Amino acid sequence: MKVKFEEISYHFGSKQENLALLKSVNPDWDIDKILSTTGINNRYCSGDTETALDLAVEAGNKLNGQLDDIDLLIFVTQSPDYILPTTACIAQDRLGLSKHIAAFDINLGCSGYVYALSVVGSLMETNQASRALILCADTYTKYISIHDRTSRPLFSDAGSATIITKSEGNINLGPFIYGTDGSGADSLVVRNSASKIESDKTSDFYMNGAEVLLFTMSSVPRGVRQLLDKASMSIDDVDYFLFHQASKVVMSNIATKLNLDDKKFLTNYQDHGNTVSCTIPILLKQKIDAGIVKRGDKLMMFGFGVGLSYGACLIDY
């Protein structure tokens, strides 16, 4: 697949929430212990009337108006405004995109950006799209109780926008690998949030951190090796690893298991928390702006989480 990353932007929820604030609401919480496990002090939450769609549109509006020729819009979210219609259709109108485009949602969480890249690449390779906009946005904090010590200190609300164009030359997207284990669906779930009614269960966001950690520790290192084998590459051939920014305990474990160089294993969870499908595009944008990631670099992206689901790919940026 020959594609080029043209531009990326992002927008955080309007309310900041740090550990001191959570401590004031939950006096029995051991903030030092939470910080040592998550590595996250500051996070962003959406306002009461601010939705994932709003955050994505704000991110799209930061793209210097380069939206005229978009012919494909993919919206990655698990925080839609409605069960129907599709969020991407509303975003098409809000961003003033052409009416002659394909627009649809992908309902995935932390693996969603990689899956969207795969769809974009495939549609471009078969001449069905030439200039795509990937919007990612979620507002998980709307689902999570402020008293949930496992999940509240982790997640942030944000939107991101990525423009990808069909390209020629040596800019490659792929190969990809994917993985799914629906037996772990109960490990990260918001019950009573759609058609299935479970009156004996709470509607709050629930995460079994231990189960998700085990999934990550087993599937991510194996997936990295599988992807490198598929590309006939060694781990040293990758310039930078841009993985989903889950939390300190997850990131540290992955880096240790793969013996990754700190300078190549890029992180930013410390400053923003876990923004679900936005973590990879926000990380990429920040590292480009910082002059770390440059054109021609070989990147590995790896998203993993709710589903349970993962996806990874290699990219010539």
Added chain:
Amino acid sequence: MKITKAALITLISDALDAEDQITGESSMDSIPEWDSLGHLSVLTSLDQATDGKASEISELGESSSVDMIFNILKNENLIDES
């Protein structure tokens, strides 16, 4: 790599940075530091001690005592009983 029960107890105690002495009977109910966050530390330490084998055992996610962990690892042939 296999570990002994004594090494397992030391591993859990270190992972939790527990003030109270950990024994075979210790559990999430009896050790204040062994909460959901503490359990993540236990799991990552177990994974390192078993060369990555522990992360393949999903039952460890629901384990809540030293004896439960010991029996799960024993069933997976990861306990050194010599």
